[in-house]
Amino acid sequence: MSHPGRPADLPPTVNCPYCLAQIDTSRARSVIRDIATQEVQGDVTDAVRQRGLLGVAAYNRGNTYLECRREARLDPAGQADPGYHADPFDHPTDVLDGSTAVFAAGAGDGAPTTVFSGGIDLDDPEDEPARSPFALAEDADDGDDWESTTGAQPRPVLDPQPDENELSEPHYIPYEYCQIRRTLNIGLIGTTRSGKSHLLAAMLHRLQEEEEELAALGVYVQPFAEMWEHYMQREDVAGFLAPDQRTALRRTNRTDPVEFRMAYTVTSTWNGEETDCVVSFFDVAGELFLDSKARSRLQFIYGLDAYIFVADGQSLYGWDGKRRGLLHPSGFGNVINKLRQDERLVARASGQRKHPLPKPAVVVLAKADLLLAQEEYWVSRWLERDDEFHLETVDQESEDVYVYCATNGAREWLQPVNAFEDATLHFASATGCEERDGRYNKRKFRHMRVLRPLLSLFAMTGLIDPQTINHDYVRGVREPT
Numbered sequence: 001m002s003h004p005g006r007p008a009d010l011p012p013t014v015n016c017p018y019c020l021a022q023i024d025t026s027r028a029r030s031v032i033r034d035i036a037t038q039e040v041q042g043d044v045t046d047a048v049r050q051r052g053l054l055g056v057a058a059y060n061r062g063n064t065y066l067e068c069r070r071e072a073r074l075d076p077a078g079q080a081d082p083g084y085h086a087d088p089f090d091h092p093t094d095v096l097d098g099s100t101a102v103f104a105a106g107a108g109d110g111a112p113t114t115v116f117s118g119g120i121d122l123d124d125p126e127d128e129p130a131r132s133p134f135a136l137a138e139d140a141d142d143g144d145d146w147e148s149t150t151g152a153q154p155r156p157v158l159d160p161q162p163d164e165n166e167l168s169e170p171h172y173i174p175y176e177y178c179q180i181r182r183t184l185n186i187g188l189i190g191t192t193r194s195g196k197s198h199l200l201a202a203m204l205h206r207l208q209e210e211e212e213e214l215a216a217l218g219v220y221v222q223p224f225a226e227m228w229e230h231y232m233q234r235e236d237v238a239g240f241l242a243p244d245q246r247t248a249l250r251r252t253n254r255t256d257p258v259e260f261r262m263a264y265t266v267t268s269t270w271n272g273e274e275t276d277c278v279v280s281f282f283d284v285a286g287e288l289f290l291d292s293k294a295r296s297r298l299q300f301i302y303g304l305d306a307y308i309f310v311a312d313g314q315s316l317y318g319w320d321g322k323r324r325g326l327l328h329p330s331g332f333g334n335v336i337n338k339l340r341q342d343e344r345l346v347a348r349a350s351g352q353r354k355h356p357l358p359k360p361a362v363v364v365l366a367k368a369d370l371l372l373a374q375e376e377y378w379v380s381r382w383l384e385r386d387d388e389f390h391l392e393t394v395d396q397e398s399e400d401v402y403v404y405c406a407t408n409g410a411r412e413w414l415q416p417v418n419a420f421e422d423a424t425l426h427f428a429s430a431t432g433c434e435e436r437d438g439r440y441n442k443r444k445f446r447h448m449r450v451l452r453p454l455l456s457l458f459a460m461t462g463l464i465d466p467q468t469i470n471h472d473y474v475r476g477v478r479e480p481t
Helices: 045-055 058-063 175-179 196-209 211-216 225-233 235-241 286-290 299-303 332-350 368-372 377-383 391-406 411-419 452-460
Strands: 013-015 022-024 030-034 039-043 064-068 094-097 100-103 114-117 171-174 183-189 219-223 262-268 275-283 306-312 357-366 420-427
Touching (some): 030 045, 030 058, 175 275, 183 299, 196 219, 196 235, 196 262, 219 225, 357 391, 357 411, 357 452, 368 377, 377 420, 391 411, 391 452, 420 452
Parallel strands (some): 183 275, 183 306
Antiparallel strands (some): 013 022, 030 039, 094 100, 262 275
């Protein structure tokens, strides 16, 4: 029997992929949202609680979102939590302790906290101070805008200015994401201009194009329809994928909302059973990983299930094409240090410390076509092979990428190998050629091995048979013998 206050087709709680809080689905609103404008267009909470998604018009089901708002979140004890964490200053608090009363009304929203010392008894009129017979009542209006005791004109109440470093409040989760219990949230990690967005666009396009090859591996992929349509209608994405244009993608702006770029329902069948999993992709501006003020917007990285570290192959070479080591840092260490710090905090609370980090990761040496132009043997050996779906050679490729990085001044790119429980390394190129004046050569343009890193992640998480990459141990799927 379903809970009368929550939708019949949702579990009692849903984990928010953005702030990592648990949402009580009986408290959360269901809304229709325009993904292009990010505006809420209607409230369908009552209809959804009565009939689930069937209570929404068919043309709006893909635009239905669950709202993650303070009032709907739970603290670890299962009580309503008005903030991201159980913090005594996140909600109105009245504390009476001895002779001190603390009133922190709305402190979590930036309101001032007032402390009264010496004791207050609100029920005893004898304790009220003497008043002048000429004083106005507290709620009286003297007819002007001047403060009656000091003569100062009151300051106007101004709306707080939005902080681009703060996670937007509230935030919205696609209803379809909430319906499936198993999730695989993947984050692309890399600095600005490392090629993350181009790699992701090529990867998403190939996921749509290679149905037969994916079916042979036992996976069937279906994108969230409205999200896919909006992504494909973006002017820069459409130009990048159009054979007669091949324009470069715009840079990911640091002010772009923190939402996953795309989500898919992936059905895995390799073990004889059909298992659905929501696979989502996060891609945010690389500068955010270097900004200590953006902590709340980067909260999602602690809840990711897998990581794609994108190394900029172009940064290995100087202007004259000669190797000079890395031209700029990768940013990998910043993210790994954050994850390790979070893991230590969790370990102190649970008493169980896990090292390395118990999640899979892949390192992708992107723009590898530019290394190919430098006649690099290690790169050409793999980038020119037609074996993207033959995953039994993943370990061999990983070894060659490792040797290449270690011997060419790019050991920084190898940090995920030591940090994560399982990791593979890959050469790839989203374009097959270099950008010129915002465009790519239409005759040379091609996606090179862009799906292989993702398929490796699928194998490391059990969506594809782990034996295809010769990794017998996968947490929760196949334990070591």
